[in-house]
Amino acid sequence: MVMINGEEREAAGMLLSDYLQENGYSVVRIAVERNDEMVPKTEYAETTLMDGDVVEIVSFVGGG
Numbered sequence: 310m311v312m313i314n315g316e317e318r319e320a321a322g323m324l325l326s327d328y329l330q331e332n333g334y335s336v337v338r339i340a341v342e343r344n345d346e347m348v349p350k351t352e353y354a355e356t357t358l359m360d361g362d363v364v365e366i367v368s369f370v371g372g373g
Contacts, residue, residue, distance in 0.1 A: 312362070313365075322358065324356065324357055325353045325356040326353040326354040339367060339369065344362055
């Protein structure tokens with residue numbers, strides 16, 4: 310299990326980029342932290358989510 314934004318998900322073994330796409334995240338408007346380290350956008354397609362990972366996905370919202 311992978312803890313994503315405080316919820317356990319069956320995402321172990323998935324690439325981070327695949328998880329984000331399947332769950333409707335716009336890569337342009339998010340930042341991802343995995344196990345207390347920021348994941349560069351260039352590494353989303355190379356990062357495999359592992360059992361026990363803790364992931365936080367933060368969406369940026371514009372306003373005025």
